[in-house]
Amino acid sequence: MIYDLAIVGAGTCGLFAAINSHSLTTVVFDKNSGAKKLSITGNSKSNITNCIKKEEFLERYGKNGTFLRDSFKLFFKEELINFFERSGFDLICKDNKVVLKSKTSEEFAKALLNKAAKSVTSFRGYEPVVDISKDRDIFILNTHKDQYYAKNVLLACGGKSFPATGSDGSCYNIAKKLGHGIVKPNPCEVPFCCKDVKNLQGLSFKNVHLTLKTAKKRFSEYGDILFTHFGISGPAVLELSKNDFKHAKLFINFLGIKEQELLELLTKKNRKIKNIVKDIMPKRFVDEIVKTDKYSKEASKKELKEIVNSLLEFEVEVEKCSFNKAFVTCGGVSLREINPKTMESKLTKGLFFCGEIMDIQGSIGGFNLQAAFSTSFCAMNSIKSRFLT
Numbered sequence: 001m002i003y004d005l006a007i008v009g010a011g012t013c014g015l016f017a018a019i020n021s022h023s024l025t026t027v028v029f030d031k032n033s034g035a036k037k038l039s040i041t042g043n044s045k046s047n048i049t050n051c052i053k054k055e056e057f058l059e060r061y062g063k064n065g066t067f068l069r070d071s072f073k074l075f076f077k078e079e080l081i082n083f084f085e086r087s088g089f090d091l092i093c094k095d096n097k098v099v100l101k102s103k104t105s106e107e108f109a110k111a112l113l114n115k116a117a118k119s120v121t122s123f124r125g126y127e128p129v130v131d132i133s134k135d136r137d138i139f140i141l142n143t144h145k146d147q148y149y150a151k152n153v154l155l156a157c158g159g160k161s162f163p164a165t166g167s168d169g170s171c172y173n174i175a176k177k178l179g180h181g182i183v184k185p186n187p188c189e190v191p192f193c194c195k196d197v198k199n200l201q202g203l204s205f206k207n208v209h210l211t212l213k214t215a216k217k218r219f220s221e222y223g224d225i226l227f228t229h230f231g232i233s234g235p236a237v238l239e240l241s242k243n244d245f246k247h248a249k250l251f252i253n254f255l256g257i258k259e260q261e262l263l264e265l266l267t268k269k270n271r272k273i274k275n276i277v278k279d280i281m282p283k284r285f286v287d288e289i290v291k292t293d294k295y296s297k298e299a300s301k302k303e304l305k306e307i308v309n310s311l312l313e314f315e316v317e318v319e320k321c322s323f324n325k326a327f328v329t330c331g332g333v334s335l336r337e338i339n340p341k342t343m344e345s346k347l348t349k350g351l352f353f354c355g356e357i358m359d360i361q362g363s364i365g366g367f368n369l370q371a372a373f374s375t376s377f378c379a380m381n382s383i384k385s386r387f388l389t
C-alpha cells in the first residue's frame with residue numbers, strides 16, 4: 001500500500017497532525033507508545049500557550065521567530081484554545097500561561113493519543129523509522145520490522161532533550177540524508193549542574209537577580225530559582241541557559257537590593273546577625289551559609305562584607321546540565337531550507353517538518369507547545385491541499 005502520508009513521531013506535533021489528517025490514508029510511527037513528553041509538560045498542567053499580545057509573541061522565539069509568522073496566521077492561540085476547549089479540556093490563564101485547569105497533562109496526552117490513533121489508517125508504536133529514501137515521487141520508510149511507502153512524509157521527531165521520552169535526535173540523520181543542513185543541537189532551557197549547593201537542595205527563592213559571567217560575556221535574568229540535588233533550576237535559570245556557554249560563574253542576589261541597604265539592615269539594631277538574616281531568608285539557608293554567631297555590633301567589616309556577599313553575590317561555578325535534563329533543544333533542521341508558508345522542504349518535494357526538530361525554540365511559558373501545534377497545523381494544511389484537486 002502507498003500511504004498518502006507517513007508521520008514520523010507521535011509527540012505533540014505528530015499527534016496533532018494525525019488528528020488533522022482526516023480523509024488521507026496515514027501511517028504514524030513512534031519509537032515509544034507516543035505522547036511521552038507531552039504527558040510531563042507544565043508540571044502536570046501542560047502550559048499550551050501564552051496570553052501575551054500577538055505582537056510580542058514572535059519575539060519570544062529570538063532571531064528565528066519570524067519563521068513562525070505564517071503558521072501563526074493560520075493557527076494561533078485563539079484557535080488552539082478553542083480546539084482544546086471543544087475537545088473537553090478547560091483552560092485557564094495564570095501569570096500569562098495558558099494551562100489545563102482541572103485535567104492533568106497525562107490525561108491530556110492520553111486523550112490526544114487516543115484521538116490520533118483513531119484518526120489514522122495505521123498507528124505503529126514501538127516502531128522507530130531508521131531510514132527514509134525517495135524513489136521518484138514515493139518515499140520509502142524503513143523500520144526494523146518492515147518497509148513502508150508514502151507520497152508525503154512529515155518529520156515530527158522532536159529534538160534531543162529528555163531522550164527517555166523518545167526524542168533522541170535520531171531523525172537529524174534522516175533529514176541530513178534527504179539533503180538538509182542541521183544547526184548544531186544544544187541543550188536549551190536546561191538547569192545548571194554544580195557540586196557546591198547540595199546542602200541547599202529543596203530551597204526555592206522568588207524574584208532573585210542572577211548574573212552569569214562567562215569568559216567573554218555577562219548575562220542577567222530576574223525570576224524564580226530552585227536548588228536541586230544536582231544544581232540549580234527554575235524559570236530564571238532555564239531562561240539564562242539559552243545563552244551560548246559551557247562553564248560560567250553564577251552570582252545570585254537573593255534580595256534584589258544594594259549592598260548599602262543590606263548593611264544598614266544588619267547593623268540597625270544590635271541583634272545576633274543570624275537572627276536578623278533569618279527574618280529575610282529561610283532558616284535552613286541561614287544555618288548553612290551564615291557561620292558567625294556574633295551580634296552585629298561585634299562583627300568586623302570583613303565579616304559583615306562576607307555576609308552581604310553571600311546574600312547579594314552568592315557565587316557558584318556552574319555548567320549546563322546535559323540533554324537528559326534539558327526542556328528543549330536549541331538548533332536542529334536549518335530553517336533556510338524549509339518554506340515557512342507550508343513547512344515543506346525546499347529541497348525534497350513532499351517532505352514536511354513540524355515542531356522541535358526544526359531550529360526554532362521559544363521561551364518557557366507555552367511558546368514551544370504553541371509552535372509545535374501551529375507548525376503541525378500549517379504542514380497538514382499544505383499536505384491536505386495537495387489532495388483537493
Ligand SMILES: Cc1cc2nc3c(=O)[nH]c(=O)nc-3n(C[C@H](O)[C@H](O)[C@H](O)COP(=O)(O)OP(=O)(O)OC[C@H]3O[C@@H](n4cnc5c(N)ncnc54)[C@H](O)[C@@H]3O)c2cc1C
Nearest residue numbers: 009011012013031042047129157158166355356366368369
Ligand atoms: C519536562 C518538560 C516539560 C515541558 N513543558 C512544556 C510546557 O509546559 N509548555 C511548552 O510550551 N513546552 C514545554 N516543554 C517543551 C515541549 O514539550 C516540546 O517543545 C514539544 O513537546 C515538542 O513537540 P514535538 O512534537 O516537536 O516533539 P516531541 O513531543 O518530543 O515528540 C517527538 C516524538 O518523535 C518520536 N521519535 C523520535 N525519533 C523517532 C524515530 N526515528 N521514529 C519514530 N518516532 C520517533 C519520539 O518518540 C517522540 O514521541 C517541556 C519539555 C519538557 C522536557
